[in-house]
Every structure is written in C-alpha cells, then in structure tokens.
Amino acid sequence: MFRLLFVAVAIALFIHLVRATIASFRGPDDETYGDPPDLPDRLDADGLSAWMHAKLVDAYALETSAWALERAARVEARLQDGVADEDRLRVVVLWIPEVNAFTFGRHVYLSRPLLERVRTDDAAAFVVAHEMAHHALGHVEAKERWIDRFAAVPAGGLVAGVILQAVRWRHSPEDELDADEYALRLCDAAGYDLKACLRALEVLEADLLDRGAFTSVYGPEPEDVDAEPGAGESVRRWLWERERGYPSLLERRERLRELAVELRGAAA
Numbered sequence: 061m062f063r064l065l066f067v068a069v070a071i072a073l074f075i076h077l078v079r080a081t082i083a084s085f086r087g088p089d090d091e092t093y094g095d096p097p098d099l100p101d102r103l104d105a106d107g108l109s110a111w112m113h114a115k116l117v118d119a120y121a122l123e124t125s126a127w128a129l130e131r132a133a134r135v136e137a138r139l140q141d142g143v144a145d146e147d148r149l150r151v152v153v154l155w156i157p158e159v160n161a162f163t164f165g166r167h168v169y170l171s172r173p174l175l176e177r178v179r180t181d182d183a184a185a186f187v188v189a190h191e192m193a194h195h196a197l198g199h200v201e202a203k204e205r206w207i208d209r210f211a212a213v214p215a216g217g218l219v220a221g222v223i224l225q226a227v228r229w230r231h232s233p234e235d236e237l238d239a240d241e242y243a244l245r246l247c248d249a250a251g252y253d254l255k256a257c258l259r260a261l262e263v264l265e266a267d268l269l270d271r272g273a274f275t276s277v278y279g280p281e282p283e284d285v286d287a288e289p290g291a292g293e294s295v296r297r298w299l300w301e302r303e304r305g306y307p308s309l310l311e312r313r314e315r316l317r318e319l320a321v322e323l324r325g326a327a328a
C-alpha cells in the first residue's frame with residue numbers, strides 16, 4: 061500500500077540525507093543539531109533499522125499530540141496481542157506532510173496527515189495491519205536482503221545504496237493484494253469493525269484524486285497501456301500493474317469488500 065507515496069518520501073529523505081552527509085564532513089559541531097551518531101563502518105539489519113529510524117525522526121520529528129500517540133499505541137498493542145513484546149513492530153507517527161505509511165526495519169511509520177484523516181482506530185488499524193502483513197508474509201525479508209549486500213561496504217557507500225534501494229522499493233501487485241487480505245483478516249481477528257477499517261481506502265482514494273492520480277484509483281484506460289495489438293484487457297492490466305507495481309485502488313477495495321462480507325458471514 062502507498063508505494064507511490066513512499067517513493068515521494070524516499071526522494072525527500074534522499075535530499076535530506078545528502079545534506080546530512082555533506083554536513084557530517086564539517087566536523088564536531090554537527091553533534092549540536094541532534095544528528096544520530098555517524099553511521100558505523102559495518103551495519104547489520106538491526107543496526108540499519110535503528111540508524112534509518114534515527115534519520116527519519118531527525119528529518120520529520122516524532123508526533124507529540126496525545127490523541128495521535130494514544131491511537132498508534134492502541135492499534136500497535138491490539139493488532140499484536142499475542143506477540144511477545146520484543147517481537148512486536150513499533151508504530152511510529154512522523155510529521156511527514158503527505159498522506160503516507162510504510163515500514164522499514166522493525167517500525168511501521170504513519171504520517172500525521174494520514175492519522176488525522178482516517179479518524180478511527182479501525183481505519184488506522186487496517187493501514188498498520190497492511191504494513192505488518194508485508195512482514196508476516198515475508199515480503200520485507202525478501203526486500204531487505206539487499207541490506208546484507210551493503211553491510212560490508214564503507215559508510216558512504218551504504219548511505220547512497222540504502223536510498224537508491226529505498227526509492228526503487230516496490231512490492232509486486234500480488235504481494236499488495238495478499239497484504240490487504242492478511243490485514244483485513246488480522247483486523248477481524250482483533251475485533252475491529254471491518255466496514256470502518258475499509259474507510260482507510262477512501263482516505264487514500266481522496267488523497268490520490270486530490271493529486272490527480274486517477275489511474276492509481278481507477279486502473280488503466282486502454283490508451284494508458286502499451287500492448288501488442290490484439291492483447292486483451294487482462295493482458296493490458298497485467299502489464300500496467302507491473303509497470304506501476306501495484307493494483308488499482310478500485311480493485312483492492314472491491315476485493316476487500318467481498319472478503320469483509322465473507323468474514324462477517326463467517327462470524328454470524
């Protein structure tokens with residue numbers, strides 16, 4: 061979910077990191093700006109997660125409003141009720157200006173505008189559960205294997221490498237749909253109102269339409285897609301999804317509505 065939005069944040073982060081990296085050559089004064097400690101020469105996945113977290117917090121500042129922190133904490137705890145404390149993912153609210161959510165390392169990051177707009181715990185829970193699903197289904201593990209490649213290079217190379225990879229970081233359309241399904245089932249098991257959960261998609265849709273991203277919402281028009289003459293609708297859609305990296309929001313919402321009906325039926 062939100063992969064396109066993540067790219068926007070990653071670009072902003074890239075700019076910040078380039079500036080931070082340049083600043084780090086200037087000497088000991090940098091300490092006073094509260095920068096995280098300089099990147100060590102060697103980092104494992106946990107080290108990188110902690111380093112990236114510090115960079116994100118430095119760039120975007122942590123949320124401080126009680127209602128937002130409480131909502132994040134409630135959702136984090138309720139979705140991971142049976143999970144040992146040390147194995148839990150941590151939900152963090154950042155002052156990123158866009159409607160956005162993504163996961164990196166052991167954290168799920170929500171932007172403040174997203175949390176404001178979803179309005180209920182249920183919808184926030186669906187967004188968080190979707191990011192948790194990428195962990196549970198092994199999507200993140202697969203994506204984070206590249207960290208190993210950078211573990212052995214000097215710090216400067218790691219900075220550039222991390223950001224380049226983050227910008228290109230996309231899940232496949234199948235992974236997105238699987239994460240949606242896992243998320244809705246997780247929300248159902250945690251006792252959330254599924255209809256309220258799905259309002260999260262309306263928030264996303266409104267944001268995408270505000271920004272003119274019509275095909276992200278409705279999927280491809282025939283002229284949006286290059287395909288061999290005679291290729292059918294399903295082929296065009298398949299090509300489009302691979303180009304874009306995710307299914308249309310409309311398709312995701314339809315599937316989730318069907319699943320919600322099924323889950324509610326099972327509960328009745």
Ligand SMILES: [Zn+2]
Nearest residue numbers: 061062236239
């Ligand atoms: Zn996703």
